[in-house]
Amino acid sequence: MVRQAAMGSTDLDPARVPALIRESFALVGGESGSSGNSDNSDKPDKIVSYFYALVFTECPALRDMFPPMMDAQRDRLFQALVRIVGQAEHPDSLVAYLRELGRDHRKYGAQPEHYDVVWRCLISALKHYAGAAWTPDMDAAWLAAYQLIAGTMMEAAEQDAQLAPAWWTARVVRHELRTPDIAVLTLQPDSPYEFRAGQYLSLETQRWPRVWRHFSIANAPRSDNTLTLHVRAIPAGWVSTALVNHTRVGDVVRLGPPSGTMLCTTTSMRDLLCIAGGTGLAPIKAMVEDMAKWNTTRQVRLFYGARHDDELYDLAALEHLAYRRRWLSVVSAVSHDPHFPGERGMLPDVVARHGEFFEHWAGHDVYVSGSVAMVRATIARLQELNIPLASIRFDAYGGMDGLWQPGAGQGVPMPPSAPAGPGTAGEGRTEGVGHANGAGVSTAGSWAAQGAWRRDNGWRAGVAGQVGAARTLDEWLVSQTS
Numbered sequence: 001m002v003r004q005a006a007m008g009s010t011d012l013d014p015a016r017v018p019a020l021i022r023e024s025f026a027l028v029g030g031e032s033g034s035s036g037n038s039d040n041s042d043k044p045d046k047i048v049s050y051f052y053a054l055v056f057t058e059c060p061a062l063r064d065m066f067p068p069m070m071d072a073q074r075d076r077l078f079q080a081l082v083r084i085v086g087q088a089e090h091p092d093s094l095v096a097y098l099r100e101l102g103r104d105h106r107k108y109g110a111q112p113e114h115y116d117v118v119w120r121c122l123i124s125a126l127k128h129y130a131g132a133a134w135t136p137d138m139d140a141a142w143l144a145a146y147q148l149i150a151g152t153m154m155e156a157a158e159q160d161a162q163l164a165p166a167w168w169t170a171r172v173v174r175h176e177l178r179t180p181d182i183a184v185l186t187l188q189p190d191s192p193y194e195f196r197a198g199q200y201l202s203l204e205t206q207r208w209p210r211v212w213r214h215f216s217i218a219n220a221p222r223s224d225n226t227l228t229l230h231v232r233a234i235p236a237g238w239v240s241t242a243l244v245n246h247t248r249v250g251d252v253v254r255l256g257p258p259s260g261t262m263l264c265t266t267t268s269m270r271d272l273l274c275i276a277g278g279t280g281l282a283p284i285k286a287m288v289e290d291m292a293k294w295n296t297t298r299q300v301r302l303f304y305g306a307r308h309d310d311e312l313y314d315l316a317a318l319e320h321l322a323y324r325r326r327w328l329s330v331v332s333a334v335s336h337d338p339h340f341p342g343e344r345g346m347l348p349d350v351v352a353r354h355g356e357f358f359e360h361w362a363g364h365d366v367y368v369s370g371s372v373a374m375v376r377a378t379i380a381r382l383q384e385l386n387i388p389l390a391s392i393r394f395d396a397y398g399g400m401d402g403l404w405q406p407g408a409g410q411g412v413p414m415p416p417s418a419p420a421g422p423g424t425a426g427e428g429r430t431e432g433v434g435h436a437n438g439a440g441v442s443t444a445g446s447w448a449a450q451g452a453w454r455r456d457n458g459w460r461a462g463v464a465g466q467v468g469a470a471r472t473l474d475e476w477l478v479s480q481t482s
């Protein structure tokens, strides 16, 4: 019965799935994002802790895939749920994200049977905290959702396994301390690492096994296969501190697959406005380096901001590139030194000031990269300058997910109260959540349509097939646990 509901039978009208998912998520406090003042405010933390306790009880071997400290992991799972619930009306918009998540989970050693464990524990945890208000229709709605989630992830992982390793080892071949807090590292992966300029990767150090953090690749693809990362050591940031302060040439790290869609489109003829705050420069630098291989006509205005001038750690390289490529101009700005003789101010203000001279900011393709706060403030200011959202791309991670809701172009900024990613800002990106940019959101999808798409394309195995044999979710749960 439940499977039929997901596939569009009369048992559960598929059109009700998004509303049911939202309602049920609200029951466990999910509607407030993470913390709020309602009675539900601490439920998200509790539910995710409870979920992991169930997972590790049922399958103790899974504990070895996770880091000793689970705080960031808990946060990421909740953010992923928020994202899925937030886009429940548009499951087709989740497919690319879920495929990336599936590929990325190969590095943890995730197997198809693990998805079953996760499903049982997730639904048990949701029901436990929702209490009596939980209804059988909510079971069916979540099952429909999970069928898409797990099926898409497993399929992507399986396909990726034919093409690429689950992870790469890479040796540090260069380590430059540009400031006491910022290092530029060059890595030599052990086998070909294919990526596109503007993408990011996840990285694990030997010092902190199983703790993965995201960093943008700061270079265009090179013939020698090396990768450069820009890393700022964050106080109490395990991986970033290890990379900046405790990593030496010859050390080995592990890399996950490249992700992200903040790519420079070669088909557009428009000039570029690039805005980079601090180490957020990394993906922008990669794009500019890439453009140096093929661009001749498009003007690129790059605004590069730091708090103090000694933190403009890559300015010399940018100016050198601008000298050789006349289509590139770089404006550097310092925000926290009132005596700095050059351009002063926060990046959005500096960009707005220069817009007076460039009446055509609105005609530019815009790329923004930096902290969550910087990206939010910059997008808000760009909107004041009548720059259409559809022309703005940003490198979003973790906490940026809450910035977007389906609807227009690249997305629609939400109020600042939208969920941010506590505890991980500054450590690159939040693991397991990925980007929120891309080519807009289609409104054509539905859970039913996605189910049909899966079926037509031979969606098989895993949760979908197994649950299908049971008549109700509870029946299936009993059959799985007995």
Ligand SMILES: NC(=O)C1=CN([C@@H]2O[C@H](COP(=O)(O)OP(=O)(O)OC[C@H]3O[C@@H](n4cnc5c(N)ncnc54)[C@H](O)[C@@H]3O)[C@@H](O)[C@H]2O)C=CC1
Pocket: 214, 215, 216, 217, 230, 231, 232, 276, 277, 278, 279, 280, 281, 282, 283, 305, 306, 307, 308, 333, 334, 335, 336, 345, 346, 347, 348, 369, 370, 371, 372, 373, 374, 377, 378, 395, 425, 426, 427, 428, 429
């Ligand atoms: N390492 C990497 O590969 C990447 C890092 N990032 C993120 O970039 C950020 C870089 O941080 P930091 O180097 O510490 O730079 P930062 O926080 O010192 O900011 C640099 C500049 O950005 C602007 N800015 C910062 N906060 C702002 C706000 N609230 N409103 C308006 N403008 C603001 C200011 O002009 C400031 O001088 C981190 O959050 C990091 O996670 C993003 C992409 C890639």
